Amino acid sequence: MISEARKYQAFYTKSTPIVDYMVSKLSLQARDKIFEPCGGDGVFVETILSENEYAHIDICELNTRSVEILSEKFSDCLNVTIRECDTLLDTELKFNSCFGGIYDKIIANPPYGAWQDYDKRVVLKKMYPELYAKESYGLFLYRCIELLKEDGILSFIIPDTFLNLHMHKALRNHILNKTQIVELALFPSSFFPGVKFGYANLSIITLRKKSDYKECLKNTFVVINGFDNVEQLNNIDDENLKKYSFKQEDVFKNPEHAFLIAENSKILKLISQSKLKVGDISDCVTGFYSGDDKRFLQVISNELKNGKNYALANIESINTDYKYNSEILSGIDGQQHFLPIVKGGNTKYLKPESWFMNWSKEAVQYYKTDKKARFQNPRYYFKFGIGVPMISSSSITASLIENKLFDQSIVGIFPKDEGLTYYLLAFFNSPTCNKLIRTINPSANNPANYIKKIPFIIPENSVLELVTKKTKNIVDEVRTTGSYNEQIELELFQLIAGTYGI
Numbered sequence: 001m002i003s004e005a006r007k008y009q010a011f012y013t014k015s016t017p018i019v020d021y022m023v024s025k026l027s028l029q030a031r032d033k034i035f036e037p038c039g040g041d042g043v044f045v046e047t048i049l050s051e052n053e054y055a056h057i058d059i060c061e062l063n064t065r066s067v068e069i070l071s072e073k074f075s076d077c078l079n080v081t082i083r084e085c086d087t088l089l090d091t092e093l094k095f096n097s098c099f100g101g102i103y104d105k106i107i108a109n110p111p112y113g114a115w116q117d118y119d120k121r122v123v124l125k126k127m128y129p130e131l132y133a134k135e136s137y138g139l140f141l142y143r144c145i146e147l148l149k150e151d152g153i154l155s156f157i158i159p160d161t162f163l164n165l166h167m168h169k170a171l172r173n174h175i176l177n178k179t180q181i182v183e184l185a186l187f188p189s190s191f192f193p194g195v196k197f198g199y200a201n202l203s204i205i206t207l208r209k210k211s212d213y214k215e216c217l218k219n220t221f222v223v224i225n226g227f228d229n230v231e232q233l234n235n236i237d238d239e240n241l242k243k244y245s246f247k248q249e250d251v252f253k254n255p256e257h258a259f260l261i262a263e264n265s266k267i268l269k270l271i272s273q274s275k276l277k278v279g280d281i282s283d284c285v286t287g288f289y290s291g292d293d294k295r296f297l298q299v300i301s302n303e304l305k306n307g308k309n310y311a312l313a314n315i316e317s318i319n320t321d322y323k324y325n326s327e328i329l330s331g332i333d334g335q336q337h338f339l340p341i342v343k344g345g346n347t348k349y350l351k352p353e354s355w356f357m358n359w360s361k362e363a364v365q366y367y368k369t370d371k372k373a374r375f376q377n378p379r380y381y382f383k384f385g386i387g388v389p390m391i392s393s394s395s396i397t398a399s400l401i402e403n404k405l406f407d408q409s410i411v412g413i414f415p416k417d418e419g420l421t422y423y424l425l426a427f428f429n430s431p432t433c434n435k436l437i438r439t440i441n442p443s444a445n446n447p448a449n450y451i452k453k454i455p456f457i458i459p460e461n462s463v464l465e466l467v468t469k470k471t472k473n474i475v476d477e478v479r480t481t482g483s484y485n486e487q488i489e490l491e492l493f494q495l496i497a498g499t500y501g502i
Contacts, residue, residue, distance in 0.1 A: 015191065018204070021233040022155040023047045025183065025206040026105045030054065035103040037087040037110065037144055038062070039070050044107045045080065046073075054079060058103075060087045088124060088139050097146035101209065106147060106154040110140035130170035138162060138171045141205075145178055148209035153182070160186055160203040163259035164441050166449050172257040176248050179207040181221035186261075191230040201442070204233075217249040223261055255453055262439040266502045270455045271440060279452025282415040282424065285380050286390075286448055287406040288341075288357075291366070291373030296358040298338060304354055305345065313338060313356045324382040324403055331361030344389040344409035346397045348429050349471075350478045351387075357405055374408055381405050385414035386425050388451060392444055396437050398428030400475060411448045422471040423464055426492045432500050459499045467495055 026034075028048065032055050036044055039061040048055055059074075059082045061067045067084040074080040087093060096102045112135075124133040131138055137158045144154055162168040175181065185204045210216050226242035227233070244261060254260050254272050262268055278284065290296040298313040319336040322328060331337070337360040340353040357363075367373045387401045387410040398413075406412050413428070415421050427433050433454065441450040459467065470492050474484040 015230055017230045017233045018157065018191070019043055019047050021185070022107055022157065022204055022206075023051065025155045025204075026107060026153050028052050028055065028105065032056070032104040033102065034058070034105045034107070035144070035147060036060070037106065037108050037140055037147075039082065040066060040109065042070050042073050044109075045070075048107070049077065049080075057081070059083070060085050060090065060093070062086050088127075088136075088143060089120075093143065093147060094127075097143065100150065100211075101146060101148045101152060103147050104149055104152050106144045106152070107156075108140065108144065109157045111136045112159055132167040132171070135161075135167070138168055142171060142174060145174065145207065145209065150209055150211055152209045153206065154179075154209070155204060155206045157202060157204050159189075160201045160442070163203070163261070164443075166256060169256045172259070173252075175205075175207065176252045176257055177213040177216055178209070178211070180210045180216055180219040181248060182206040182208055183221060184223045184259075185227075185233065185236075186223065186225040187227040187230070187233075191227070217247075217252060219248045220245055221248065223259075225261070258440065260439050261442075262435070264435070264502055267435055267439050270457075270500065270502065271436065271453070274455030274457070276456045276458070277452060278413070278424075278454040278456050281417065281420065281456050282413050283380065284448040284451050285377040285412050285414070286374075287387075287408050287410045287412055288367070288376065288378075288381065289372075289374035289408040290357065290363075291370040296363055296366075297341070298356045298358075300354045300356070307354075318356055319359075322382075328359075328382060329364070329378050331364035332359050333361060337363075339405055341405040341407055342387045342399070342401050342410055343407050344391065346389060346393055346395075347399055348397050349399055349425065349484065350475050351399045352482075359405070376408075377412070380412050380414055383412075383414055384418070384421065385412050386421065386428060387412055388428055388446055390446055392446060395431070395434045396428060396446055398425055400425060411446060411451055413451065419464075419468075422468040422475075423459065425475075426467050426471045427496055429489075430493045430496045432493070432496050432502060435502060436500075455500075457499050459495075463495055463499060467492055 028051055030052060034048060034055050034057045036057065036059045039059040045057055045059060048057065057080045059070060059080065061070060061084060064084060067082060070082050121133050124139060128139055128142060131142055141156055141158065148154055162171055183206045187202060189202050223244045223246060224236060224241055226240065232238050232241060251257060251259055260268050260271055294309065297310055299307040299310040300313050302308045302312060317335055317338045319332060319339055322339060337358060338356040339359045341355050341357045342351055343355050367375045382403050382405060384403055385401045386398050387406050388396060388398045390409050390411060401412060413424065415424055436454050437446060437450065440453050470488050474488060477484045
């Protein structure tokens with residue numbers, strides 16, 4: 001049974017600065033016809049009425065209890081109409097959106113990741129075939145853009161994931177070609193009081209509907225971030241805030257129309273204009289999952305991070321002499337059938353052998369047939385390459401995969417030219433790479449599809465040879481002592497920064 005909170009994902013806007021900022025962006029006029037597509041507790045409507053008591057406001061709300069509260073709250077307001085309906089499916093709204101829209105202003109804090117039952121998902125996918133139907137806020141934004149009149153204004157508070165994630169490419173295309181972005185404010189989700197959810201950052205996007213796509217692409221908009229506190233939303237001229245101007249046409253030309261926001265214009269130019277990407281010179285793949293790690297995975301010591309819930313590895317069952325061949329993908333006979341596996345964790349250059357996976361023939365057969373297991377990209381198992389954790393802390397890191405198995409928390413990177421391996425190992429640990437990947441995808445996640453988009457500049461032979469030599473020295477030092485000379489690492493980073501010019 002899905003809880004009501006999970007079903008509706010209604011994070012009510014209790015922050016006065018957020019509400020005031022959003023209402024101010026609407027540039028309210030006396031005769032405005034205004035729409036609130038998910039009324040919640042009516043805080044936006046209350047603020048609008050305090051400025052324009054005669055505004056005509058339509059409210060839609062799916063939650064029956066919320067409809068009752070709204071009806072009671074606005075019972076004396078004849079200019080406020082409340083309907084219990086699903087904004088995404090409602091036939092009246094669909095009809096109105098097909099004829100150029102009917103609203104002058106739209107404001108909302110739509111549901112984020114609201115649960116959609118499977119039958120509804122099928123319907124939504126048919127209605128919005130190009131959009132990511134599992135994420136509700138994108139569907140609300142698309143529907144409301146269509147409900148705006150020409151030159152109508154919309155202000156939404158939504159997670160910032162629509163700016164970069166691959167799944168929102170079609171939504172970005174719609175925004176850039178159907179609207180003129182007025183302003184985009186980016187701030188931490190901690191500004192949203194009393195709410196914990198799966199998004200690190202939120203955004204408030206203000207748009208103006210415009211049917212001429214050429215006029216849309218000519219538009220220049222402002223991005224504001226660097227907020228220290230929520231009150232700064234009501235003082236956008238604060239000199240401590242960071243402001244960037246972007247032309248929509250430039251954003252549209254970015255890979256997948258991503259909103260690449262960086263202080264350094266060279267970074268933006270590299271990402272949008274680089275002829276080569278990491279995905280062109282290497283294979284980037286996700287690793288293996290047993291389907292039941294508590295059963296098949298063992299650890300060298302329970303003192304290791306996350307190791308206390310796993311069985312201790314038996315030294316006599318660990319195989320250190322295995323060689324890659326086609327037969328190993330079918331499993332190993334005999335007692336020594338536990339093989340080392342590279343897992344996540346922000347360790348640079350070389351990870352110690354701490355985790356071991358059951359690779360007996362019986363276990364491998366289970367991995368290949370179990371519904372939860374992921375025996376994916378097996379031709380890269382036990383190959384020599386680089387592992388980048390899918391989730392990092394402040395900076396991206398990388399370590400060698402020395403002919404070992406690697407799990408699904410790792411993106412395996414296998415250069416087509418093995419001579420680039422140690423150079424790439426240094427690159428993926430460098431601040432230069434971190435600047436690039438955090439511009440491409442500002443979250444702490446490093447999925448394969450984003451790593452593939454990182455620009456790659458072929459270094460001069462002398463630089464390639466020097467970086468390779470120094471990186472090998474670091475790996476050898478880690479292998480023998482467990483640490484490395486950070487001065488050598490700094491020299492590596494300077495060589496890579498020089499190659500990239502950032």
